[in-house]
Amino acid sequence: MKELTTRQQEILTFIEHHEWRNGYWPSIREIQDKFGFKSTNAVMGHLRALEKKEVLERIPGQARTFRINRPDAPEIPSMPEDATEVVDIPVMGDIAAGYPDRVEPAGEIGRLQIDIQNAGFSSRRRTFALQVRGESMVDAEIYDGDMVIIEPRDAKDGDIVAALIDGETTLKRYIKKAGEPPYLKAENKFYPELYPISELSVQGVAKAVVRSL
Amino acid sequence: MKELTTRQQEILTFIEHHEWRNGYWPSIREIQDKFGFKSTNAVMGHLRALEKKEVLERIPGQARTFRINRPDAPEIPSMPEDATEVVDIPVMGDIAAGYPDRVEPAGEIGRLQIDIQNAGFSSRRRTFALQVRGESMVDAEIYDGDMVIIEPRDAKDGDIVAALIDGETTLKRYIKKAGEPPYLKAENKFYPELYPISELSVQGVAKAVVRSL
DNA sequence: CTTGACAATGGACAATTGTTCACCTATATA
């Protein structure tokens, strides 16, 4: 998608914020006033540009009817005070050694907020999300690009875990049979990799998957 | 608060749901059309009553500017200028026939809150989640029990949509080739079902999948 | 130098949309 110009971004932001604050969309003349334009057509030009770039939709001829489209993702959000039931978790592209005792902000590529009850999380304290790379878990229906919610705790046999292998965090199935040492297994029948592990390398257990379509 | 009459409740419900699924408020004449009134004044009377009972507010003279007061409903957290936009969306177990004209609160089985930017949603209010039943979308990596985030809007070729088939909401792939009527397709090679559709039966487009592990 | 984008002015016009007045029919209530 094409980039927005500064002015176009300003207009778009105002429209969004106006709707947020007031509960309804602005009229063309309200936008005009906000920016001090002396003609409504200044606004029209920007709206046409925004429509052409497909970040915005309108119903021709109808008042205050906008629709905003943004697949892009800027800015790291902060948690609203009153959102009690919501987990606010960092999304890690990779988790460096030392986590969870020491968070590496460099690994954080975004934040994700999900309701605890519906996702079945027990604790919100050190939960984080991990963006999946590769196809090692496709047989568990987890695909490249998915975000996996991880809860740091001991793994049981059969859990999907985030584990540190060669300094990189990967997603694997944790297998622990009675009387045997535990190991990790990739869930992809074409690459049936097995990894021996030390307990310490397991970062946590996967609790949920989130995928944008 | 005074009780609403049946008619007033119907009007209020329509206004709310029009906004919810379209993203903007209805005009007086759109309300008139929906109820088959032969005069806009019929609507005006109801609006005055609703304003007097303080369930509704309007900006005099301005088009499509409503504000609805619902002490019972979960309030949308008011957003300071730079705060995060968290989506608060109903999770529907099923969306009964007749939706969106008539919401079935019974269909709501929970609520889900996800940060807009990280999930790529465009508008918070109209969005809802749908719990998947069955295996009709397994080839699109969507499985029984998953929650799918739906955004009501027109579908493009290739979109995964929530559609009304035989009074039940199902998830299907929307196919629309130039010069041909659109149809729906189940994404399961073992059940390659095809469905003809009317535009009206498409509830919205799937934007994300959330799965608890 | 020309071309195309972006940004904006100024004015006019037409469609959408809210508002109001007069009037009608019920139904319940004091």
Add this chain to the structure above:
DNA sequence: TATATAGGTGAACAATTGTCCATTGTCAAG
């Protein structure tokens, strides 16, 4: 019986609002 409230028709009017025309200027790319 009066009288208020809810619900509605019909038509006209006015304000809001979207749209379009012609024009100006800047700036970067070809």
